[in-house]
Amino acid sequence: MEIKINRETCTGCGLCKKVCLYNAIEIVNSKVVINENCVFCGACVEACKFNSIEIAGLLSEDKKDFSDYGGVCVYLEANGSVISDVGFELISKGRELADRLGAELSAVAVGNSIKDGVVEGFRYGLDKLYLIDNPVFSNNLDDIFAIALAQVIKRYKPEIFLAGATAFGRTLIPAVAAILKTGLTADCTGLDIDNERKILLQTRPTFGGNILATIVTRNARPQMATVRPHVMEKKIISEIPADYENKIEYIKINDSDFKTKYKLVSVDRELDEKINITDYDVVVSGGRGLGGSDKFSMLKELADLLGGVVGASRAAVDSGWISYPHQVGQTGKTVNPRIYIACGISGAIQHLAGMQTSDIIIAINKDPDAPIFKVANYGIVGDLIEIIPELIKRIKGAKSTA
């Protein structure tokens, strides 16, 4: 594999150098030279107006025959008996992809006493469900879950396998991919089928969301991807079919194959604080502009009224005003709510990386030049200390007259 410059058409204009983040491009005697720092990310290929750069071997044909692989399969993640929403979101998306391919859509679920929950999947367009229901899987443990999923995939050979990019998913699924020796794309925000080659086009954010990359899996199956929660829309398309039992395959396992190396000692759910901020429709976030930890109680009141949760910028967490699980951003969590209210947050790129895909972004900041206003749908230049309490009053007032 190599990167080639067409020296005849290259004008040495330097557009490619401007976009190379790896210091890999030099202009020597008005021609581009690529040095050893190149990681083949392809940004220069895209940027060159003269089509002078080519990464040889791009989109090479798969050398192997994958005709024995077929169908789209989705992992339905369960936490105890609660099925994660992202599983249903993926069934809806999976349905679309399967239809494009003319293939079957299946799901696999692993857990203990999860049948009632996973059967809901049939509302979203599932053709088949593989169910591994066993006390051995009472807790989400990476090693035995990986073995279980890998076994199912090896047996039923889906050409595409999707899972939610949840905390568990993002460590579990790579282990599965490693067992299967196949490609995995993390945290996708877009999935599509290439019409000619019938392969999965996996689009994901990189560089903190500043760049989107479309990725394909070559020379391996299944094409695996973890998908960011709440990006795909879940759509109920039918009732659970009367004959759903015929569509379930109960997979029996040998307990001895599933001895875990992990000993779960304890689980600590912070009950007085909502820290699973990725799961809410509304996030009310506070930054340096709050000035202190006491102001966060005001944001919490607003969040509670809106059925949401409190987030924070790195500055607020580093100042000790709120704990780290609330941090939104590149070194914190990525959230994707319907409404994101940014209070006293300047909008540095590393924060935007964690929330810019929110449906509606509302920014409140004293500084009219704050970068957050460029990504917000609605902006208020003002003092959050004045605005938030008034907003809370307004909401409470409406509630009491309702």
Added chain:
Amino acid sequence: MIRIKIVVCIKQVPATTEIKIDPKTNTLIREGIENIINPFDSYAIEEAVRIKERLGDPDTEVIAITMGPHQAMEILREAISAGVDRAILLSDRAFAGADTWATATTLAGAINKIGDCSLVILGKQTLDGDTGQVGPELAQKMGIPFVGYVSSVLEINKNNMKVKRLMEDRYETFEVSLPSAISVIKDINVPRVPSLRGKMKAKSAEIPVWDSEILGLNKNEVGLSGSYTQVVKIFTPRIKHDTMIIEGTTDEKVEHLYRILKESHVV
């Protein structure tokens, strides 16, 4: 006093916090972007050094490795100035273009060559790739357990350790035997300021360079050739909306905000 070998896998990344987008062409501007050590890796290094201090044996070794071009030597020296005992650069033209699997293959090759490693520590994810996949893939390849999002190493001895990991809505405490691999999150510690002695040691440190031959890896196991995934397109996201600045008195602004929230059915 317990003596073990700890390997920290680190990566040099562009400082994506400095990136600007050219509004005319909608492409990234690289102007003067620094290369830095991946921020999560600083926490990994600090934790490794702290574990060494806890175990009490000066012969416990903390070894930093990175896969990258020669300019990645800089971060290995930084790691030494932060307390790491020695470092190794994995560099070979054949490593370029690696996806997470090929990267894991290369790192595993190095860790096996180092030999006798009890603990592998990585940062949660990188600023450029953002995948977090290398850790679990590496552990699977090496046949050792992996625990991600570690917020605290509660106990550690020669044979096992107890760690706490942060999931979306809970902390989970695990006991797992060594050798093992973990990835760490920001909350785990505050990296120390490099010491003067550390910086001077880093300056004169000998850092060997291992290529695919030294690692005993075939060229088609690594780099772009050894990758199962490939980037076919790169583009910048377009921001789809115009920003509306809400004007007026405080009351008017609040009223407008309330309407937006009402229309979105959250009130």
Added chain:
Amino acid sequence: MRYFLTEEQQMIVGICRTIVEERIIPVRAELDENEIFPRDIIEEIGRSDLFRLFIPEKYEGMGTGIFEICLATEELSRGDMGIATSFAACGLGIIPILIAGSEEQKVKFLPQVASGSKLAAFGLTEAEAGSDAGNIKTTAKKDGDYYILNGTKQWISNGGEADIYTVFAITDPGRGIRGASAIVVEKGTPGFEFGKKENKLGIRSSATRELIFTDCRVPKENLLGGEGMGFIIAMKTFDQSRPVVGAQALGVAESALEEALNYSKVRKQFNTPISSFQAIQHMFADMATEIEAARALVYHTAKVIDSGEKNVSRLSSMAKLFASDMAMKVTIDAVQILGGYGYMKEYPLEKMMRDAKITQIYEGTNQIMRNVIALDLIKRGVL
């Protein structure tokens, strides 16, 4: 504008800068408001090996000279002068041991300071003995294998926080200045107590306390040099430490100038940034020039000392005098440039102005500095 720094000197400045940016600046306003001595930051400074700069390699230090100490102190002062004072005062406390201590004493006390595990302090000043240092009344009476200390030291930086105190006391009353001696007293010695922390105008993150000696028995092995050498040891100590005070002044002046500059580009009045007004520009020009002049003098002085020159009292006093007067002027002007905002605690300038004042006072008031310079001129000529 610092140039010709060796790689090691750049490392020193780099480490201090990281500590300033990541540890000091985020908390300095709170430290000042609540008079908090930031033990955790001092420990971090210790872990970074910066205390080793005071001590020769032989005793586990990395010290090469006063110049490096000035560089570190200057950089720390850009963050917070109180922390820089705590750092520099530790050096002050062990310089007497370096000057007059025996091999045993050096081996006993210096490595612990080098590693940062123990802080030091310098105990000379008393209620009735400020500029008139010869008027100290604390006594150290020989009694067998001990000296018995009685008396009170005032305004001692690191007082209560340090473990090792170099104390000046009269061993031979009746001989005046020539009857004073220097002796090392460790915290925890019975009869050695501390007064309450002083509530100060500035450098509030530095702990300033009285040292109270009541029949405090100190082993005679702790006497530095011989009896009667106290005053000379003190004066030689100041020769080395005064440029470091100059470096403190440099640091606070630089950061005040930088804050004022940044502000002036953003603050608009009459629809234009105030940096475009000639009145402001001239102030900046004067401030920056004075800082450079002070820097030249302080750095030059440090290098002269490091070259081994013996007669450095004049130069040393000049460096401290000039830099401290400059810092006072620059910080006042910086507050003025910010106008009303400069007066508010919300901005760091008023603290810098309050902090700068002490450099004109301690380690010899600027009036005493002028005396020293004049007397040396008269005695030895212009040279």
